Amino acid sequence: MNATTLVWFRQDLRLNDNPALAHAAQLGTVLPVYIFDTNCPEHFKMGSASKWWLHHSLEALNDSLSEQLHCVSGVASEVLFNIVQQHNIKHVVWNRCYEPWQIKRDTELKKLLQAAGVKVQSFNSHLLWEPWQVLKKDKTPYKVFTPYYRRGCLSTAGPRMPIAAPKKIDIVYDSGLDDGVDSLDLLPAIPWFETMEQMWTPGEQGAAQRLSEFLPEGVKNYKNQRDFPALQATSQLSPHLHFGEISPNQIWHAAIASLHGNTEDAGLDGYLTELGWREFSYYLLFHFPHIAQENFSPNFEHFPWRTDTKALRAWQQGQTGIPIVDAGMRELWQTGTLHNRVRMVVASFLVKNLLIDWREGERWFWDCLVDADLAANSASWQWVAGTGADAAPYFRIFNPVTQGQRFDANGEYVKRYCPELSKIPAKYIHNPWEAPNNILEYAGVKLGENYPEPMVDLKATRQRALEALAQSKKLRGEL
Incomplete structure (x- = not known):
């Protein structure tokens, strides 16, 4: 030996x-x-x-x-x-x-x-570029994505080419060392994962198949279709990437090759940029490891987050009365994933309309996502909450109704996960509380009985969030 x-x-x-x-x-x-x-x-x-x-x-x-x-x-x-x-x-x-x-x-x-x-x-x-390889001229880490990616990553040596699997692996096997996969006790006692089993094929072959199905049409259409959850126009490779069943180098070079090296293509550039965002999340975690549990920005240390167990539970269960939010949270529970656009909408609703700490959302996602990834999860939640590096400002508050109307105009996505709303016409699918009684009666929807009344007033809670931001600024002496 x-x-x-x-x-x-x-x-x-x-x-x-x-x-x-x-x-x-x-x-x-x-x-x-x-x-x-x-x-x-x-x-x-x-x-x-x-x-x-x-x-x-x-x-x-x-x-x-x-x-x-x-x-x-x-x-x-x-x-x-x-x-x-x-x-x-x-x-x-x-x-x-x-x-x-x-x-x-x-x-x-x-x-x-x-x-x-x-x-x-x-x-x-696991990464296209090591975190210590991409630094600003003064040798400090980037804190803003675009210069990090465009000026830092893309101006340095490109991602290496993938290497083939060994033609032969001479394995030394000792049965006394092997307790077996089952001994790790990873499967839950209650088989709540049946829907996930139908959707996913974990493993290297499943990853290769998913990539093959996505290329090249998925890359071509990526920029124009990625924000529409009903289209399922994303590659859905993130869990395969997290567990290393496929490498980012394999995806990077396969995507470029699928369009014959045309890196000027808008869809390809958009898709590669998303791989860049993954890199940026790891980069931030490496250089600023506290972001996994603490605000990247100290400006939010005095932010008046609310503790509301009942509201948090309604959000987790997809029972908020806001259709696009409920559809997203139900998709998460049933499939172990959540469309990226909808991730931003449900996260914004939690941290802004409900004024609940982003860490509560991060923990729920951590437990429910098959692609739960510490770097991406913490960086993305902090981006939405306005507490992170290069984050959306806190005062940028998604309106879930207008987001739904824009990206799920006919309500296909909402109806997939909220079947009790399946007969609501498109005009009211994202705001059923505004539908006339005769339409609700026709659709068989009884608000407060078989579908919740909206748990908050979106306009009022938006104003409350802005006031909370002003209060936190006052507490740190900015006003």
Whole structure:
């Protein structure tokens, strides 16, 4: 076993374009290990939807490795160090993770292994550009997306080309090390995930299929169609990306190739820019790790958030009486995902119309999303809340009715997730409380009985949000 390299799988559950695995396969025999780290800080423990996805993703990876992936749980650094000692491993490789607690763990483990005479190598498989590679001229990090992406990322070396899966992987398998995927106890006791099972195919093959179905037409139409939730015009690759079933490099180069290298195409530029936003989220988390739990902007430290358990619950359950918000929250619960435009609408409603702290929304998304990603989740919530880097100003308050009328004019999306409104005509689908009684009666809608009355007055709560912003400024001495 002296020539065996231990490959520690983490958020890179694939064989293609896996730099750590490719390097290990070139060196000789490989001991592939996945460790479900029970030493994860409480706030960052994986949510239920993510656990469901991880279970199936690990099964898919295990199949790809001829049922020879070693799956164990425990304190990852201790488990891995014990495996190294027991099997006289002299070389360990992994692909880098970027969550603050993982960086701390990996740094300490690397020192421990090196002190024991073990060679450790880490690789980038998760990002197009490392966060420390893109800096301003004064060597400080960017805080605004457009200069970060256009001036920083695109003016430096482009994303590397993907590398092929190893033609041959000589695996060393020890049944005594492998407790099996089921032992990780990732699936919930109650099978609430049945709708998700019909929609998603976790694993490397599922990711490749999703990308293949999206290209090239999805890229061509991306800029014009991405904001309309009924069209399902996004690639829906984010959970595959989070778990590393596909790399951003694979997506980047496949998207460009699908349009024959025409990077001037508006749809392609728009799609690649979204990959850039993903990079920016990781960049912010790396340089400003406090954003996972604290406001990026200290200006919001005195903001008068409300505690309203009943309102929060209604929002979580899609029972606010605002159709586009309810449809979005029900989509989230049923499918483990949520259309990007609608994510912004439901988030704005929570932090502005309900005046509830963005962290409450972030926690709910963390538990419900199959693509729950610490970098994207915290950066995006702070963007909507106005507390983040390059954020939408707090006074920019989405009106969910006009958002619905603009991006779901016929109510197709709303009716998909709020079937009790299916007979409401398009004119009133986003504001049923304004519909004449005869129309409500025809549609079989009884507000307050089979569909809620709107829980807040949108105009009044918009004004309340603006007053709260003025109050927070006063408290910090700006007025």
